[in-house]
Amino acid sequence: MSESIVLTRGVPANESFAIDDLVECAESALRDYGTTILQYHPPKGFLPLRAAIAEREGVPVEQVILGNGSIQLLDLLIRTTLSPGDVVLVERPTYDRTIKALRRAGCQVHGIPVESDGLAIEALTRAMQRWRPRMLYLIPDFQNPTGATLSAAKRTAVMSLAAQYETLLVADLPYRPLRYWGQDAPALSDCGDAPLVQMSSFSKLISPGMRVGWMIAPEPMIEAMSTLVESACICPGMIPQGMVYEYLRRGLLEPALERLKALYAPRLRACLDSLERHVPGAHWVKPEGGFFLGVTLPEGITARAVREGAKAQGVTLSDGGAFFPDGDGSRFLRIPFCGVAENDIETALTHVGAVIQEMSVTGR
């Protein structure tokens, strides 16, 4: 048996890291802003990087806060904005850490099904009427874990519902710059006027180990979050913020995005082709970017059984259940394709297909 192929975590490819560029950015950041980024710092993060993000996103710098990855910022937002018992809607399935953060804060979490063009709007409408939720968390582009992108029409519908019910819409955007083909969906902020928080990070674009995330939110929320940061951890890690600022200032991000797309697009193609050829009876969203593709297995075939069968063939798959806020997920597999070479993706999915076929034949 060859070495195991691991299809569990949504990690960037090791070969994508621009070591030489990052060495230069580290040196410049330390030499040019050393006494700022080596010293204790105010909690909102390195001002030049906040300003650069504000300019890119077209918002005032006062609405931008930086953190140790965007998930830390989401945790801070939840802890400062929500109270135990508050209802929050999420996509079903969605990012597992968001479900955990909401539950740690004592929130009630309800899932709205994701279709190939994003949230099921009828189900969302009923849930908004019923719950009048405090928050709706969604990943509009190349959603984790399905790969679905919210269509333009649905974006307008979501913004309109959020405005009507005064629900804070939290849009998590880490994959949006990684579109491998097709056309960008419009930004949510161009689809209506609702209470909106946008968050993203440089984890998928430069490096996750750096832990540099950002959030755009109304100023009172930024102030509440920064008060908690100041008291709980003083300030975010400043060295990588200086490095990311240098990376942007030198114009390195745009060429890096092109390199990432050239690296990842064939992996997504391989994934889609292999599913088509080797995995009969399942269905899946056809993403045009991002890191993930979600597969729903044929009726009667559980992800658990497929995981076990694939494991015996040297393919490690993850447990889909964690992505579902209310159980379910028993037939769901998440395939993260960016950190795995094309031939390994094909090998892995050939094994997955064979396992399914075997189970269908034996009626297991």
Added chain:
Amino acid sequence: MSESIVLTRGVPANESFAIDDLVECAESALRDYGTTILQYHPPKGFLPLRAAIAEREGVPVEQVILGNGSIQLLDLLIRTTLSPGDVVLVERPTYDRTIKALRRAGCQVHGIPVESDGLAIEALTRAMQRWRPRMLYLIPDFQNPTGATLSAAKRTAVMSLAAQYETLLVADLPYRPLRYWGQDAPALSDCGDAPLVQMSSFSKLISPGMRVGWMIAPEPMIEAMSTLVESACICPGMIPQGMVYEYLRRGLLEPALERLKALYAPRLRACLDSLERHVPGAHWVKPEGGFFLGVTLPEGITARAVREGAKAQGVTLSDGGAFFPDGDGSRFLRIPFCGVAENDIETALTHVGAVIQEMSVTGR
């Protein structure tokens, strides 16, 4: 009026940062461990640095966790070890962020007075009998904010009480390596056998903006903390952990400590001399290291009034009240002396003394 002299925050001197060394460490870390420190990482932190700390401290590596500064680790320890209503004892006064973290977790916080040789043991004994606290948090060396160091005899007494009442002793050690004269007190672990957590960081030794802290704790606590890290923020910032590892590996820490001592010792001397000469009627601990010195003002003189009077002379002092878990602190001033040049310390304390004298004369 000359420029303001700021005596509020315990920050290292900007001129202490070893920029050239850190540039080299960043380059080596990125080139030698790039795919490790740029990638997502397990939550306990960079293994070579954990191993280096374990070796220096003489503990198994499994008992070492790294975080974004030691205060983040303390917050994690509190959230995973304590429950709302639990009683925790702290020194009075103590580090204000610890009080806040304990209160956020719903704990009852009681303060034990600090004498010139550390915790008042009689008061501690009574409090242990009365509360049987879950945790006792203390800063044994050059305590923040008083500067007091726990004597050897008191260390034995504290360890014995913690063992007797099965109280988790959390020793925060950020200043211990910064002794400017006199003899080290023995380590707590050499003074008895009680449930002990030790924490420290490189903030005062290399740079606070890097946010690299460590904690040594029993393995089940490390596991609980790392589960929360994994779910709440995935992993700590890895770039500075790689840099700190390189800093240690190259033997840069010991010479850096000598440089810091040479820089800070005269500042502490200036502080002690100026207090003696210019601030009559007050009393203070005489620290032999660290970052802070706590001054208790003469009867009838409030810190608030002195702050206001000093402000008019261009000297900014901090509010001492935050360091006291149960009010009080009205006559307490914390003087952080490391980030301020000797002549500024003398100027500031001359003004403080004049303000006090003026108030004593006018009977205010």
